[in-house]
Amino acid sequence: MSRDLTKTFSYMCLHLLVGFTVAYVLTGSLAVAGGIALIEPLVNTVAFYFHERAWSGGKGPLRLAHAHAHG
Template sequence: MVVAAKKTSQVVAHLAIAFVITYAVTGSMLIGGLALLIEPVINVLLLPIHEKAWSAIRARARDERERYMRIAAEKVSQTALHMIVAFGVMAFATGSLAFGGMAAVLEPICNVILLPIHDRFWEKLELRLSGTVRMA
């Protein structure tokens, strides 16, 4: 139950970040709502393809060090994919390359800052619910 709530909360956090950035940049709830719906769908469609390609690349690693380097490259590539999608959705929605660029930069920054806070909250909650940590 907690895992489902955590995953749902992660999805909501991603959607909220996309909406808030788009609304802040455009001032339009309609465009913010469209970004909230369109961007995650595009990412959900592209990520399995991305993961499959990188799985094959990781499998060809000759040693542990090379495998870790490929994992790091995969994460950079995944971030770039998200940035490209954010750019494309915002540029298409607004007709502005500047707004697209702004979204491409702001969304990953917000995700890097806010999602670890989100994850720490859920880790603490899971520990409390398991009885490992006493509630204050």
Template sequence: MSTLKLFVHNHSSKGDQSFLKTITFAITHFTVAFTVAYLLTGDILIGSLIAMVEPAINTVAYFFHEKIWARHQRNTTANAMNLRQNTL
């Protein structure tokens, strides 16, 4: 617990709200996932399981999305540089 307090203390300066934003987003995401799953199934257990599993899967998907996006950005930049060199 002291590690968490230290982490929160170190990241709670006036200009850096990223940790707080991450926590509030996680709570919001869990709440929305649980609510949708519960409304669709009517089962609290299934709603809870989906609310816990979905963000984990989403995190892995986001990791690969970022890799693909970075490759696309590199290719776009390289193509623009090649085009510029060919027109000079």
């Protein structure tokens, strides 16, 4: 498994735990907290993966913007 995917999975686990805890404290409902904890972090995890790819170099959007600004 690539470093990016491993880091993404680790972040997802942490985010699920935090999301569930915060939602449960605010709602007092296991069902609502579970739903929030599954939907929001999973969407955020996908966004994080692509964010990491863009920042890691190569031909990501940040490298392209930098190349055009200084090229």
